[in-house]
Amino acid sequence: MSKSSPPRRRRGSARTTLSQVADAAGVSAITVSRALNAPERVNAETRRHILATVERLGYVPNLVAGSLASASSRFIAVIVPSLANAVFIEVIQGLQETFEAEGYQILLGNTDYDLDREAQLVRTFLGWSCSALVTAGLRHSDACHSLLSQWDKPIMEMMELGEALDLNVGLDHSEAGRCMARHLLTRGYRQIVYVAGRMAEDYRAGLRYAGHREILEGEGLAAPLLDLAHLGSLEAGAAALEHVLETHPRADAVHFANDDLATGALLHAQRLGLGVPKDIAIAGFNGLPLGQHVTPRLTTIRSPRRHMGQLAAQRLLARLEGDAVSRRQDVGFELLPGDST
Amino acid sequence: MSKSSPPRRRRGSARTTLSQVADAAGVSAITVSRALNAPERVNAETRRHILATVERLGYVPNLVAGSLASASSRFIAVIVPSLANAVFIEVIQGLQETFEAEGYQILLGNTDYDLDREAQLVRTFLGWSCSALVTAGLRHSDACHSLLSQWDKPIMEMMELGEALDLNVGLDHSEAGRCMARHLLTRGYRQIVYVAGRMAEDYRAGLRYAGHREILEGEGLAAPLLDLAHLGSLEAGAAALEHVLETHPRADAVHFANDDLATGALLHAQRLGLGVPKDIAIAGFNGLPLGQHVTPRLTTIRSPRRHMGQLAAQRLLARLEGDAVSRRQDVGFELLPGDST
């Protein structure tokens, strides 16, 4: 029994590597690398031969090694507070379709509206040498803020407008709140209850409430608030309506922080035999299809969600190409007057 | 002007590295690595000192380098056909919450119901040395199939039951189709139209149709099919209802491939002044909250979406721990008889 076997492969898998392809094709490793990553830098004939060899050996590039060597991955970190909310899903879709077309892969993180969780995700994502990072919102923990401000790659803060670390695409939530409050006043409502879910965490709902309140108080009216324990669902909206009817029997309108709550309330009002808007008016926020298909159609504010994602991605791509891009963009919103107010 | 500057840093970033932490803490690099990744293998006192140094220097581990060295990342590849469908979102949520708790990060891919796109995503994800891979569905292109069968890590095929490459968690779609068809027959309907969207791509809807058809034809009834160009939305459901009324004026029930279509049709029937189920009965599939909050409540079949994701993740985690796990699990479904049939 011979003692010295050939230096056994101690690590690594059995997978084909780039240098195996290079040997098989009779070129150097870097030429294979170029044939795959910068085809125009390799002679057409050589390239074809290399690609055929790649195919023949079933070579799958090790992207981890490539990222380490080049100190950059084609990852885009995307951090959202929730996946249960259709709004974020649509923004992600907009981001995804735009980035994927350019060969970037999204790394998705979900904070559950927890800023510490956000900081932790940021740490992890920075560790992956992402090309850029997208967060929903401008508020971060101190730890997160310092991580981000030391980072040297593009950062996009989405959904709302304000003082951003780097790039910013969003809309003015307090103006949206004012807009809806004005609409409700115009329609003659005076006892308007604002209903939000977990407003301390979904602070953009809080910004809208602030705008709403500003307008109402400007008219000398009260702006009672009901802050639910749940974020937004048809169930919660139904329960909220009952609660409003009980605690504010004279209320003539309810301004909900999102369409899920508003639609839940609207459908529940029908079950209770209440007329909307005759007995109680209902307004939402987001402009989800759901609210536009119920009868009466929900009055709401539509934000360009998918477009916001696309636009954010385009800005980031331009920045990654080295182009100068404007730091802030207001995507606006649109009041959709329905039949529920 | 001196010609030879100190060998300039040609590559890499200015970021703190593990060996810088090691130097600062007066230990070797491997000890820092252990303190972070396998704390129990380092003396408590040493560990505390190292962690303090990590904190002080703001060290963020380079996960790319770690993955290359260990030939494994804590990525789980998850490939779904669509993000527009709440079903997949909920499955992803179930996967995500379970994996995230164990420190795994999901790499999300969206095929848009295109099997070639799926194969391409699989290639990319294999290149990232993922720990496991999850796909929605059992059908793959040949290229994808050969990539997957050569792979040596766990694979989970979800949503449906059948011959899987490795692990399989899902439900029996043709049985679900039979179940709803039986329900409709029991309620006395005889002219039942099945409406799907892009059934060639959403082939699970096709499996349900096959079950539906089997039951109807067993009773000597026709099983007309309407296959839409759009997958599922309230709009498409509304349009589909109009189309059914026109082409099948004697239809007494419509069996929709999903709740979005069904609810869109139901809400549209109300707008048209049609009685549901008196004039036309409507049934769906999925058991989304939406359908349970409209009046009349939608008859549908509920699949345990989030639970399916959690279960799949648990199985994969067990497998990654080296435990033996059963290869197939039927998560079942539940008929939710509403007031729409």
Added chain:
DNA sequence: CGCTGTTATGTTAGCGCTAACATCCTTTTT
């Protein structure tokens, strides 16, 4: 004909980390 510029390919030296083995203690066993 040497000069410059261009194109195609190769050589070298890491990227930052961890597996595997090695070493050096301390404790336990017999």
Added chain:
DNA sequence: AAAAAGGATGTTAGCGCTAACATAACAGCG
């Protein structure tokens, strides 16, 4: 008291790839 076992830490050698520089071959030019 010597041997064995275990705990803590260190040394070495890559993981598979690409940036940077180097080289070679050839065309165009005055």
